[in-house]
Amino acid sequence: MAEPVIIRIEDLSKFYKGSDEPAIDNISLDICRNEIFGLLGPNGAGKTTIISILCGLFSPGNGKVTIEGMDSQSDRNKIKHIIGIVPQDIALYPTLTGLENLQFFGNMYGLRGKLLKERIDEYLVRFGLDRFAKKRVTKYSGGMKRRVNLIAGLLHKPKILFLDEPTVGIDVQSRNVILDFLHELKATGTTIIYTSHYMEEAERLCDRVAIIDSGKILAVGNPRKLVEENPEYKNLENLFLELTGKDLRD
Amino acid sequence: MFKFFAAFRKEWLILERDIAGMMLLFTMPILMVVILTLVQEFGWNTMANEPQMPVLFVNNDSDTVGNMMEIGLEKAKIFSLVKEINSVPVTREMAEMLIQQGDYQIGVIIPENTTNTIRSKIQLMVAKTMSSLMRNDPDLLEGVPNTDSIEIVVLFDPTVKKTFQNAFLSATREFNSKIEARMVFRIFQEEIQKIFPQFKIPISDYQETVFFTATYPSGEEEAIYPSSTQHNVPSWAIFAMFFIVIPLSSSIIKERDEGSLIRIMTQPVSYMTIFMAKVAVYLIVCFIQFILMVLAGIYLLPLFNMPALELGHQYFAIAIMAIVSSLAALGYGIMVGTISKTHQQAAAFGSVSIVILAALGGLWVPIYLMGYSMRNLAALSPLNWAHEGFISLFLRGSSLAGVFPEIAKLLIFFAVTISVAAIYRTLKPPIST
Ligand SMILES: Nc1ncnc2c1ncn2[C@@H]1O[C@H](COP(=O)(O)OP(=O)(O)OP(=O)(O)O)[C@@H](O)[C@H]1O
Numbered sequence: 151m152a153e154p155v156i157i158r159i160e161d162l163s164k165f166y167k168g169s170d171e172p173a174i175d176n177i178s179l180d181i182c183r184n185e186i187f188g189l190l191g192p193n194g195a196g197k198t199t200i201i202s203i204l205c206g207l208f209s210p211g212n213g214k215v216t217i218e219g220m221d222s223q224s225d226r227n228k229i230k231h232i233i234g235i236v237p238q239d240i241a242l243y244p245t246l247t248g249l250e251n252l253q254f255f256g257n258m259y260g261l262r263g264k265l266l267k268e269r270i271d272e273y274l275v276r277f278g279l280d281r282f283a284k285k286r287v288t289k290y291s292g293g294m295k296r297r298v299n300l301i302a303g304l305l306h307k308p309k310i311l312f313l314d315e316p317t318v319g320i321d322v323q324s325r326n327v328i329l330d331f332l333h334e335l336k337a338t339g340t341t342i343i344y345t346s347h348y349m350e351e352a353e354r355l356c357d358r359v360a361i362i363d364s365g366k367i368l369a370v371g372n373p374r375k376l377v378e379e380n381p382e383y384k385n386l387e388n389l390f391l392e393l394t395g396k397d398l399r400d
Numbered sequence: 401m402f403k404f405f406a407a408f409r410k411e412w413l414i415l416e417r418d419i420a421g422m423m424l425l426f427t428m429p430i431l432m433v434v435i436l437t438l439v440q441e442f443g444w445n446t447m448a449n450e451p452q453m454p455v456l457f458v459n460n461d462s463d464t465v466g467n468m469m470e471i472g473l474e475k476a477k478i479f480s481l482v483k484e485i486n487s488v489p490v491t492r493e494m495a496e497m498l499i500q501q502g503d504y505q506i507g508v509i510i511p512e513n514t515t516n517t518i519r520s521k522i523q524l525m526v527a528k529t530m531s532s533l534m535r536n537d538p539d540l541l542e543g544v545p546n547t548d549s550i551e552i553v554v555l556f557d558p559t560v561k562k563t564f565q566n567a568f569l570s571a572t573r574e575f576n577s578k579i580e581a582r583m584v585f586r587i588f589q590e591e592i593q594k595i596f597p598q599f600k601i602p603i604s605d606y607q608e609t610v611f612f613t614a615t616y617p618s619g620e621e622e623a624i625y626p627s628s629t630q631h632n633v634p635s636w637a638i639f640a641m642f643f644i645v646i647p648l649s650s651s652i653i654k655e656r657d658e659g660s661l662i663r664i665m666t667q668p669v670s671y672m673t674i675f676m677a678k679v680a681v682y683l684i685v686c687f688i689q690f691i692l693m694v695l696a697g698i699y700l701l702p703l704f705n706m707p708a709l710e711l712g713h714q715y716f717a718i719a720i721m722a723i724v725s726s727l728a729a730l731g732y733g734i735m736v737g738t739i740s741k742t743h744q745q746a747a748a749f750g751s752v753s754i755v756i757l758a759a760l761g762g763l764w765v766p767i768y769l770m771g772y773s774m775r776n777l778a779a780l781s782p783l784n785w786a787h788e789g790f791i792s793l794f795l796r797g798s799s800l801a802g803v804f805p806e807i808a809k810l811l812i813f814f815a816v817t818i819s820v821a822a823i824y825r826t827l828k829p830p831i832s833t
Pocket residue numbers: 166167169173191192193194195196197198199200238831832833
């Protein structure tokens with residue numbers, strides 16, 4: 151943890167209306183500059199809720215979230231310029247083409263003209279979508295939609311990138327392209343907060359992970375070190391199952 | 401500003417690609433205006449032309465009053481008198497039965513001796529007047545019967561609208577008093593002749609001297625003739641215009657359901673910009689709708705034997721009024737779309753509330769026919785403001801300055817609704833429902 155803290159989460163709790171169990175239960179966590187941080191947990195653990203609070207969609211309740219020293223609520227508009235988000239559910243206009251979607255979301259980040267065009271072209275080629283740019287998103291396969299969904303969140307080269315299950319439902323080829331790409335992003339200085347259900351993927355990608363369940367953090371640390379500290383479990387998946395239990399989640 | 405144009409482009413592309421939706425957006429209002437105007441027209445005015453309403457007519461009097469009523473009703477052209485059915489003369493009992501069965505809607509029964517009764521009554525009055533004039537001449541009162549009033553019975557099928565019943569009653573009443581007035585004059589002449597046989601009085605009919613002419617004061621040189629088209633097209637155009645609430649709220653809910661709104665909310669752009677881009681695109685739609693509806697009023701309605709819509713000279717004021725009314729409708733649509741949780745909610749609430757606001761706003765029943773408490777409510781309906789504005793422009797020939805209060809109210813309504821939507825959106829993020 152040589153790098154300075156970029157995101158500081160203090161005493162974060164979140165109750166959804168009409169539920170008496172907290173979705174997030176008093177979490178504190180520091181995320182460092184330029185690390186790939188994994189949020190791992192079973193369905194309903196609270197991963198999406200944490201990401202929503204970090205990018206300012208929800209208030210942190212009694213807790214406090216600071217991003218680059220700025221308060222997640224009062225400095226929300228400044229933070230918006232430095233973060234990028236790839237939502238868990240595809241967030242695109244289905245009747246627009248992939249290109250038009252990217253143009254619109256790029257414009258909303260304040261990008262325009264030649265710069266935007268170059269960025270879009272670069273990423274379309276990188277993710278093998280250049281031939282489909284002018285097709286409507288409704289006609290895309292699930293994996294193609296995921297890739298456009300991903301590009302839309304990083305066109306403006308954010309300092310901090312939130313990825314909510316970016317590799318769900320896509321083939322091995324696409325997954326490899328995405329994981330390689332995230333490594334490259336890290337090399338350019340981006341901080342990445344990432345959720346996943348794939349332990350082996352997280353082991354390969356993340357500098358640190360937090361295993362969460364029922365809104366609580368059960369363990370934090372480098373994935374290899376976590377396994378080393380608990381030698382009875384051969385890998386992260388076994389440790390994960392031990393920590394979160396084998397019951398099915400709702 | 402550049403983000404606004406980008407959002408405008410996005411909105412436009414989405415709208416443009418929904419071809420079926422576009423067709424509906426532009427054909428529905430035209431259909432609405434034409435059909436609603438025609439239905440209203442046929443409900444009232446066309447009775448004056450073509451299909452005549454059959455009226456059972458039982459003339460037991462067969463003298464001046466009965467015969468004059470008969471001629472009068474037939475002359476009015478609204479009614480065709482049915483005096484016999486299958487060569488059997490209609491009686492009071494028959495008429496009551498036929499109307500009860502719903503075969504006929506109106507029956508008029510002139511009782512026996514109506515004319516005689518009226519005549520004797522007038523004679524009595526003339527005689528009384530004369531006797532008091534001549535003091536002591538008791539002969540005059542001899543042989544003059546003292547009579548009661550008579551009753552002309554009008555039978556209505558209960559399904560006949562109250563307003564129509566009243567209209568019919570007052571028309572027959574008015575007609576009848578005309579006949580009576582003539583008879584008074586005639587009999588007076590005859591009686592005076594009897595008393596002064598030495599003078600030859602030329603027999604003449606009383607002619608009315610007071611007539612009613614309807615004129616319509618308007619700011620313009622040539623008055624716009626207040627035809628039913630002139631009344632109805634603006635009402636239905638506003639009504640149709642406000643239905644933009646449905647597609648607009650649906651576009652907002654769709655954007656939220658498809659997840660794009662979540663992304664937008666994490667981007668450095670204000671909701672106001674996104675809303676305003678939507679408003680701008682749909683404002684163009686509303687304006688085209690309005691132009692199409694006006695064109696339908698001018699060119700389509702005459703094909704159905706309706707008077708054509710006349711615009712007068714206030715083109716600019718009418719355009720401004722159309723834009724401002726659209727804005728009010730759009731602000732309302734944005735608010736409904738933002739607050740509703742589902743398409744169903746928005747569609748149900750949107751359409752029902754528009755119907756209610758239209759009814760309250762006097763689009764169906766003129767406000768001047770409503771009670772005072774209703775009038776106060778009407779003044780709260782934005783559809784009423786739009787309606788008042790258009791009516792002033794279309795019928796009173798007002799200028800832009802004349803409709804300034806309406807314009808101001810509609811603009812304030814737009815500002816309030818869109819702010820409510822923006823505040824609501826800020827307080828309640830669109831996380832999965
Ligand atoms: N809008 C909402 N209203 C009420 N409860 C919610 C809402 N969204 C999430 N929850 C609840 O909050 C808890 C955490 O949900 P969250 O979506 O953060 O989990 P997650 O870890 O992202 O799950 P998954 O892996 O399935 O995406 C769950 O119990 C869920 O039922």
